[in-house]
Structures are given as structure tokens and as C-alpha cells.
Amino acid sequence: MRCLNCGNKSINELNLKIIFGFEDFVPDNLCELCRSQLNPLNYDEGCIRCYKKNDSNICEDCLLWDKKYNIINCHQALFEYNQFIHSYFKNYKWYGDILLAELFSKDLYNWSKSNKFDLITYIPASNGHLEARGFDPVWEMYHKVFDLTSMLVKIDADKPQAQKNRYERLQTPQTFYFHPDRLDIPSDSSILILDDVYTTGRTLMHARQALEIVGFNNICTFSLSR
Template sequence: MSYCLNCHQSYMETWSWQAFLGLGIVPLLCQDCEGRLELIKGEICRICGRAFSLFPEQYRQGDCCFDCIRWEEDPTWNGVLQQNRSLYVYNDFLKEVIAKLKYRGDAEIVKAFYPVAKTSFRKISRNGLVIPIPLSEERHYKRGFNQAELLARGFSSQPALLLKRKTHEEKQSKKTREERLVQKENPFQVIDAEKLQGQNVLLVDDVYTTGSTLRYAAKVLLEAGAKQVSSITLAR
């Protein structure tokens, strides 16, 4: 008998990750909760990992979505983020799960995603540094943990905490798309540039929305000496 990390109901292990993903790992969510998650699969944008099946054909060009084409056409951002890959579609169910994690302090629930994190995206790390997107000191203090750092432990037992936020700012979730994209200065700074020299970096965050947060972080890491930067998020 096991207990689901999301709904906390008991369930019998009559199904498994092996049946679902070929992993052979004990499930940490009940079958009902797991079934409400939507893995990103099929054709995706080469850069941001967005599933092409979720938006009209006219919003893509070849193997890229228009959002990424706009980023890449800007000389300031061209090539800054090598690629992003996300585990799941940001549907209503996952939105609620992430709210439990971030705003209601249910840090344990993040472990439900470790099996997929550890097995499905090994190639993207390229044996480099795994760096979580940091919170401001104020928000970290209020929350008690950084959800991106907890997620990063699904990829590395010792994430490299080499980024910090310069100032406390309004939550990204409260900003419009335009406000997310228009940032006067980079909100991130590198803590120890020496450890970055020539390194491939995998940034980790909870949700990819516009891609601005990850690109600002990638830019400051590249300027400090990183070789290239990719990212992975729980949701897209």
C-alpha cells in the first residue's frame, strides 16, 4: 500500500512507471493523479520544446515556433538559450500541483517528478552544471525553500547554486506577457564565475512561459564564461 504525494489517498501498486514509461520505478502518484498529467510528446519546437499539437499550424515555421523565431532574430538574444525541454503541459491539474508546491509549502510533492527527470532528459545535461533559477532572498525566506532547487535535485544530487537575484521583484505570475519580456536590466548575477569557465549548463525552473527568465539567466552565465546553456522545466 502506498500514498499518493498529491491527493494523499492510499493506492495499491497495481500499475507502475514501467507500464507508463518503461522505467521500472515505483510510482509516487496514484493512477488517477498521474493520468491527469500530460507528458509533452510528439513534434516540438526545436528551441523551447513547445508541443506543436497545442497551437495552430500558422504559428510555426519549420521546426520552430514564432516565439522562438522572434527571440532568435534579436541579436541580443540569438543563441543565448541553446534549447529548453519541459516534462509536462501546463494544464489546470499541474497548475494546482505547482500551487501546492510554491504557495502552500508542500515541498514533498516535487519528488513525484524525480523518476521522469532522472531518466527522460539525461542527454540535455551534457555532463555539465545543473543550476536552479534562484528566488530573491525575501521570497526564499517567506517560502522556506526554492522550488527550482528542489526540482534540480531530480537531475543532480548537488545542484550548483551559482546564480542569485539582485533584487526582490513582483512575481512573474502576476506580470503580463509584455511586462515579462521588457526588462530594463538583468535581474541575475553570478556568484562564482571561476566555476563556470567552459562549462555546459542546465538551468532548471518550474514553468517555461515566455522564456524571458531563462534567457536572462543564460545570458549572465554566458557572459561569465559558461560554454553554452540549456534549460529544463517541469511545465511548458
């Protein structure tokens, strides 16, 4: 198989569980060279609430959400946002290379096997972004790995988050509301919200608040990168 990012050969080893059908085969779409440019995140080397690489146990962003909204953040991410991740999202989201949606499928699948929730939703694209891109990048990235339920609607903002500085991101007004057709979901359900990148947390905090307003409290979040 070929790496979806650079075209080099990627190595996929089959074990007995896969061969005899006891385990799904999910190809690794990254070659060794591309994978070497990733910086994996983990609980032991960063913020215990959002996985950001940090000198203290709790980063400034999480302390802000705790102080301002009384939210004890519960977030996990796979990779540190670096130049490789930046280039990936530039090609995927801005240049519209939709094949890159499956670049990290193996990593996402491995994470999903050890993290279970009653219901999994995602940060949807606004109508404006959907029309401009022609696809929803978050849904495309996750829908083949997770059983997704649409719970949120996103209103078009003044400008994309990627074009804002840190202060502007933190001041972004609420742009989400709960999907009106999803009122039959038990309020005590454990819910996971998926996004592609966590920068300050503003987007995911707004998504959490939209669900909390209608009675959901057991909420965690996840992103490919932090």
C-alpha cells in the same frame, strides 16, 4: 505507496536490476489517475527549440529570442502547462506544501539518465521569496535527482513573474548575476539550467545571459512544464 498529490495508491513495480542493486529505486509518487491528467511534451509535436506544443517547427517565443538576442534556444520540458500543473504549483509554491517537491521525482530521474551535462545549475529564489516561502522551490524539486551547483544569484524583482502578463514578463529587466565564487569552472563546460516552469522564456534567457557574460556558451535549459 500513496500518491503525494491526492493520497490514492500509487503503483511501483520492481525489476531485477532494482532488486539486485544495479539500478536505483526511485518511487513513482503519482497515481494513475493523477498521471492521466498530464500532457507529456516531446520534440515531434511542438517547437523544436523549446518543446512548446505548436503548429510550426519554431514557436513565436523562440523566434523572438533569436531575433532580439541572437539566441538559438535549447530547451526541453516534460509536461504542457495545464490545469493540473497549475494546481500543483499553487499548492507547492503558494501554499507551501513542500512534500510536493518530490511529486515528479520519477519523471525527472528518467530524463536525467539520458541527458548528461558537465555541470547542472538552477534558477535560485531571491532573498525576498526565500524569506516569504521558507524554502527554494526549484532547488527542492531537483536536488535529490541532480547534482546541483549554485552559479546564479537572483535579485528581488518588482513583483513575481506569476503576477505578470505576457508583455510584463517580456519586459522584465535582468535580475541575475554570476556567483563570484564560481570562476574556476572551465568555460567550455556543458551547462544545464533548471527551472520549474517555462512561460515566455524570459527568466531562463536572463539566466543564460548572466552565464554568457562571463564566458560560458554551451548552455541548455530544462523545466518541468512548458
